Amino acid sequence: MEPLEPGVARLLAHNPSPFTYFGTQTYLVGDDELVVIDPGPELDEHVAAIVEAVDGRNVAAISCTHTHRDHSPASRALQQATGAPIIGCAPLVLESIGPRADASFDKQYVPDRVLADGETIEFDGGKKLTAVATPGHTSNHLCFAFNDALFTGDHVMGWSTTVVVPPDGDMAAYMRSMDLLRQRGDRLYYPAHGPAVTKPAQLVRGMIGHRMQRERQILKLVGQRPRDIPDIVAHAYPGLDQRLVPAAGGSVYAHLLDLQQRGLVEAGEGETWTRIAQPD
Missing domain, CATH: 1.10.10.10 (Winged helix-like DNA-binding domain superfamily/Winged helix DNA-binding domain)
Incomplete structure (x- = not known):
C-alpha cells in the first residue's frame, strides 16, 4: 500500500497490459473507516492485499467507477471478506466492438446501491465521497470527488487518452463529460491507471483539443x-x-x-x- 496524502492510499493490481499501463489502481479513502474505490480484477492476491491494507477497519463502501473487468470483479470477493456494501456505478452488460479480454463488461456485478450524479457516501465521521456522472468511456462511468481531489477511473488518465468504443462508448457524451470536468476546478486527479494528474485543468484542455x-x-x-x-x-x-x-x-x-x-x-x-x- 502506498500512502498518497492524508486519507488516501493506493494499491496496484498485477494486471499490466497495453490498456491498463502497469495495472489497475485501487484507492483506499479514509482513516478509521474506509471507502475502497475500484477494487480491480478478480485476482486473489490483489484482494488479499486490499484486505491486509484495510487492517480490520470498517469499510463503508466498495465503489466502482464502471464495470469493465479490470475494475469491478474483485468487489464480490472483497464484499465477502469485509461485509461492506457495493455502492457506485450501475450494472451494464453490453459488449464493445472487438472486446478486449481485460476490459469487457463484468456481467456479474450487482451493486447494493447505485449512485446518481451528486449523490454521496458518508463515512469516517463526516467525510463525503460524491458521485460525478461522466458517461463516454462507458455509459455507466462515475468519477468520485473527495474534498478537492477527483478519482477519475478511466475517464481521464495522465499516461494515455481514454478509449471510447461503441455501442456503449459515446464520443458526444465523452466530450460533454470532459467539458464538465473542465469547469470543476479540482486540485488533483487520481486515475485508475497511471500517475496522479497534478495539473488537471491543463490536461483536460489538452485532451479536449486532441479529440477536436x-x-x-x-x-x-x-x-x-x-x-x-x-x-x-x-x-x-x-x-x-x-x-x-x-x-x-x-x-x-x-x-x-x-x-x-x-x-x-x-x-x-x-x-x-x-x-x-x-x-x-
Missing part, C-alpha cells in the same frame, strides 16, 4: 475519398502498436457516429464513410 484535432483529421480523410475504418486508422494512427488497432478503430467509429449525428458525414457502400458537403 482527431475529428478534423477524420473529416479531412473522408473528405478526400470514401474510406472505411481500417483505412482511416492506417492514416490517422501511423505506426500504432497492432494490439491497439481495434481500440483505435472503435474510437474512430465513435467519432464517425458523432459526426453523422451532426450531419457532417454519411455511411456509404462497403462500410465506407464520406464527408457531406456543407452549404456556404
